[in-house]
Amino acid sequence: MRAIRRFTVRVTLPQPLAPLHDLMLNLRWSWHQPTVELFKSIDPAGWAASGGDPVAMLSSMRPAQLSALADNGDFLRRLDEAVADLQVYRNEPRWYQSANAPKEGAADIGAMPRAIAYFSPEYGITAVLPQYSGGLGILAGDHLKSASDLGVPIIGVGLLYRHGYFTQSLSADGWQAERYPADDPNGLPLTLLRHPDGDPVRVSVALADGSQLTAQVWLALVGRVPLLLLDSYLEENEPALQEVTDRLYGGGTEHRLRQELLLGIGGVRAVRAFCGITGHPEPEVFHTNEGHAGFLGLERIREYLAAGLSFDEALELSRAGTVFTTHTPVPAGIDRFPRELIERYFVHVDGGLPLDRVLALGAETYPGGDPHVFNMAVMGMRLAQRVNGVSVLHGQVSREMFAGLWPGFDTAEVPIGSITNGVHAPTWVAGEVSDLGDAERAASADASLLWGIRRQLRARLVTETRRRLRESWRQRGASGAELTWIDDVLDENVLTIGFARRVPSYKRLTLMLNDPQRLAGLLLDPDRPIQIVIAGKAHPADEGGKRLIQQMVRFADAEAVRRRIVFLPDYDMALARFLVQGADVWLNNPLRPLEACGTSGMKVALNGGLNLSVRDGWWDEWYDGGNGWEIPTADGVEDPARRDELEASALYELIAKSVAPLFYDAGADSVPHGWVQMVRHNLRTLGPLVQADRMVGDYVNRLYTPAARSSRALAADGGSAARSLAVWKARVRQAWPAVRIEHVEADGAEPSLGAVLDVRVMASLGDLSPHDVRVELVYGRLGDDDELTEPSCVTLAADESSPGRFSGSVELGQPGPFGYTVRVLPSHPLLASRADLGLVTYPDAPAGMSTGDLR
Numbered sequence: 001m002r003a004i005r006r007f008t009v010r011v012t013l014p015q016p017l018a019p020l021h022d023l024m025l026n027l028r029w030s031w032h033q034p035t036v037e038l039f040k041s042i043d044p045a046g047w048a049a050s051g052g053d054p055v056a057m058l059s060s061m062r063p064a065q066l067s068a069l070a071d072n073g074d075f076l077r078r079l080d081e082a083v084a085d086l087q088v089y090r091n092e093p094r095w096y097q098s099a100n101a102p103k104e105g106a107a108d109i110g111a112m113p114r115a116i117a118y119f120s121p122e123y124g125i126t127a128v129l130p131q132y133s134g135g136l137g138i139l140a141g142d143h144l145k146s147a148s149d150l151g152v153p154i155i156g157v158g159l160l161y162r163h164g165y166f167t168q169s170l171s172a173d174g175w176q177a178e179r180y181p182a183d184d185p186n187g188l189p190l191t192l193l194r195h196p197d198g199d200p201v202r203v204s205v206a207l208a209d210g211s212q213l214t215a216q217v218w219l220a221l222v223g224r225v226p227l228l229l230l231d232s233y234l235e236e237n238e239p240a241l242q243e244v245t246d247r248l249y250g251g252g253t254e255h256r257l258r259q260e261l262l263l264g265i266g267g268v269r270a271v272r273a274f275c276g277i278t279g280h281p282e283p284e285v286f287h288t289n290e291g292h293a294g295f296l297g298l299e300r301i302r303e304y305l306a307a308g309l310s311f312d313e314a315l316e317l318s319r320a321g322t323v324f325t326t327h328t329p330v331p332a333g334i335d336r337f338p339r340e341l342i343e344r345y346f347v348h349v350d351g352g353l354p355l356d357r358v359l360a361l362g363a364e365t366y367p368g369g370d371p372h373v374f375n376m377a378v379m380g381m382r383l384a385q386r387v388n389g390v391s392v393l394h395g396q397v398s399r400e401m402f403a404g405l406w407p408g409f410d411t412a413e414v415p416i417g418s419i420t421n422g423v424h425a426p427t428w429v430a431g432e433v434s435d436l437g438d439a440e441r442a443a444s445a446d447a448s449l450l451w452g453i454r455r456q457l458r459a460r461l462v463t464e465t466r467r468r469l470r471e472s473w474r475q476r477g478a479s480g481a482e483l484t485w486i487d488d489v490l491d492e493n494v495l496t497i498g499f500a501r502r503v504p505s506y507k508r509l510t511l512m513l514n515d516p517q518r519l520a521g522l523l524l525d526p527d528r529p530i531q532i533v534i535a536g537k538a539h540p541a542d543e544g545g546k547r548l549i550q551q552m553v554r555f556a557d558a559e560a561v562r563r564r565i566v567f568l569p570d571y572d573m574a575l576a577r578f579l580v581q582g583a584d585v586w587l588n589n590p591l592r593p594l595e596a597c598g599t600s601g602m603k604v605a606l607n608g609g610l611n612l613s614v615r616d617g618w619w620d621e622w623y624d625g626g627n628g629w630e631i632p633t634a635d636g637v638e639d640p641a642r643r644d645e646l647e648a649s650a651l652y653e654l655i656a657k658s659v660a661p662l663f664y665d666a667g668a669d670s671v672p673h674g675w676v677q678m679v680r681h682n683l684r685t686l687g688p689l690v691q692a693d694r695m696v697g698d699y700v701n702r703l704y705t706p707a708a709r710s711s712r713a714l715a716a717d718g719g720s721a722a723r724s725l726a727v728w729k730a731r732v733r734q735a736w737p738a739v740r741i742e743h744v745e746a747d748g749a750e751p752s753l754g755a756v757l758d759v760r761v762m763a764s765l766g767d768l769s770p771h772d773v774r775v776e777l778v779y780g781r782l783g784d785d786d787e788l789t790e791p792s793c794v795t796l797a798a799d800e801s802s803p804g805r806f807s808g809s810v811e812l813g814q815p816g817p818f819g820y821t822v823r824v825l826p827s828h829p830l831l832a833s834r835a836d837l838g839l840v841t842y843p844d845a846p847a848g849m850s851t852g853d854l855r
């Protein structure tokens with residue numbers, strides 16, 4: 001566990017060691033093993049005691065030790081090499097630069113954005129900077145690291161919480177206790193952002209009473225990527241306001257709102273200051289990682305208003321360059337404020353943001369929506385032209401969840417896409433595995449070599465588990481003499497299952513306890529035993545979660561099973577690495593479909609471990625029948641207890657009948673060849689997919705670059721396109737109620753397979769011209785409820801000689817029940833999707849759809 005560091009004085013290094021500063025301050029060391037080796041060589045015991053924190057290690061060294069180091073020629077040479085290597089890493093052209101390099105004859109020179117600002121409420125870069133509480137933060141950290149490796153010009157923006165991720169310990173009876181060590185930023189690998197004259201940068205945001213909340217800005221270097229972290233602990237703020245950046249997701253509603261105002265609005269101001277000072281290109285794209293950072297869109301609108309644009313023009317410009325990623329289908333995970341609170345705060349925002357427009361952006365204006373609520377996810381979707389979920393399944397679930405924002409459109413047409421998450425391999429993959437090369441190479445390694453490495457990683461987890469378990473029992477009040485049994489906890493030859501995650505109820509920490517006898521039977525099986533290592537933190541306010549942990553701990557405390565099942569407190573990135581590297585099997589049993597993606601199983605896959613999981617999130621997408629196991633879900637079963645029982649039973653069955661037999665089926669060479677074969681297949685199929693490099697590449701190609709293109713198109717000529725788009729939208733909105741489909745005619749009354757359906761439409765467009773709209777024929781197979789499943793669309797041509805007439809045809813190609821209808825949509829080259837304005841007109845019922853059966 002990390003030591004509490006309150007008023008750490010930044011270590012003063014003898015002059016020859018000065019380059020160590022640069023090396024420590026760039027967090028690339030957190031995923032660069034050679035740099036870690038260099039740090040470790042300074043003082044191996046001190047390194048271990050500091051928990052792998054170079055700043056803490058050097059702070060605790062005596063001056064005599066430091067001056068000896070400054071005289072060590074061999075060390076100084078290695079230090080020079082490391083610094084030079086970092087220099088090259090930071091400056092050489094990487095993927096983005098080569099992809100973006102001017103190519104001869106290419107039309108899209110410099111098509112990718114010059115810079116992207118990425119906003120997130122939390123970041124998991126290293127356990128040394130505990131500014132995260134779960135998957136969202138880890139993902140944000142991995143995003144920045146891969147962006148750095150790929151050379152993507154991202155600027156990260158977040159808050160610096162004084163009390164980072166809490167540390168978890170257990171009471172004697174297994175109840176979670178929390179501690180929030182205070183981190184003095186001066187003891188962290190951060191530097192204060194300053195103006196050229198040396199004055200620290202200040203950003204302020206207005207609060208409800210008209211007063212200002214001020215923050216300073218800390219700069220963390222994540223390889224090539226700057227990360228700006230706002231910190232409200234300043235004398236200028238009255239004491240209550242200093243506490244705004246006290247901790248993640250703590251405090252009441254207003255506290256959270258202040259944090260989010262600082263993150264979104266203050267964050268944009270910090271980016272402007274940073275670019276002004278350093279000459280870094282200004283971002284063309286702003287990425288909102290979950291709703292908490294959504295106020296950034298309002299600040300960008302305010303900037304445009306200040307430059308003389310109208311609200312609608314500003315909205316168009318801001319939307320075009322904004323990407324919003326939604327991360328959870330769990331309603332409790334969606335950020336909502338009382339509308340009245342937003343009203344109080346935005347009455348005072350300077351720069352003339354009209355309050356009614358602000359409130360409208362977060363209004364739940366759909367059936368079932370709450371009129372008293374301001375919804376940050378909804379605002380995120382209105383302020384971003386491009387929106388995505390984080391796995392294919394989650395994209396689908398999000399389209400259903402937010403369909404009410406696009407009334408009149410089928411779920412399939414709701415403009416929310418998906419980019420499946422990934423993990424940063426150099427952070428999570430064990431050195432032994434990455435030494436084999438990429439996943440494909442690792443998969444091709446000799447079976448005994450591969451199995452030997454798996455064994456080594458399992459053994460390391462066993463050792464670390466005993467160490468942590470002993471420490472935990474000491475804290476729970478046991479004496480050393482009572483703990484000799486810990487020497488026999490776990491066995492490096494036993495099939496090892498890992499389970500670690502936050503403890504919200506949908507993740508079902510205790511599903512495995514559904515039938516304790518059966519679980520004990522698996523643990524204690526004389527021929528094919530299993531062992532389980534578990535970790536996870538409950539939110540400090542979540543009593544239910546703490547009860548689940550207690551239930552788990554009590555089970556694991558029992559003398560009969562305690563050598564085979566362990567709950568380790570204080571799940572964080574450091575513990576996660578041991579677990580994902582050492583586990584043979586990674587268990588994940590969420591209530592489908594509530595896990596948006598999940599990433600811990602991806603870390604396991606890259607280390608040659610296998611997933612045993614409910615088909616939720618990423619596993620729904622990439623499980624192929626041979627790269628792990630699927631725990632069948634009892635989706636349709638309404639009674640939660642019955643559902644748990646069914647799914648737990650399936651889990652026990654899988655372990656007993658499939659997983660354990662394959663693991664223990666070793667050949668004469670002691671290698672279980674069937675298992676190793678599965679590991680190889682797992683590495684080959686999942687290796688290229690589950691990496692954050694793939695994910696960040698997808699963001700660049702599918703969202704950032706198109707967003708930059710839209711943004712540039714609108715901004716050209718001093719924003720003239722934005723102006724005309726805003727005027728056009730206002731005109732279309734006003735005219736739309738008069739748009740009607742008056743008449744639909746089709747030839748081929750008895751449709752047959754292969755026939756051509758000719759359709760003619762007479763539409764009344766009111767004040768709009770045929771160029772303002774697109775008239776579409778929508779057709780396809782009918783589902784059980786007579787709705788179109790995966791409808792196709794063709795645009796009907798306007799008849800130039802007869803205004804309001806549109807016609808076209810389609811070949812009917814698939815047998816079975818089919819249907820078609822027509823519709824009118826607004827059409828403009830600068831709209832990102834058909835559903836952009838949320839406007840659509842169908843023929844009046846009951847003649848809305850024609851159906852038939854194709855044979």
Ligand SMILES: *Cc1c(COP(=O)(O)O)cnc(C)c1O
Pocket residue numbers: 133134135136138500501502571572573576577597598599600601603
């Ligand atoms: C990877 C990771 C997570 C996210 O894992 P999920 O599978 O999404 O639950 C959370 N916490 C830590 C410490 C991690 O390393």
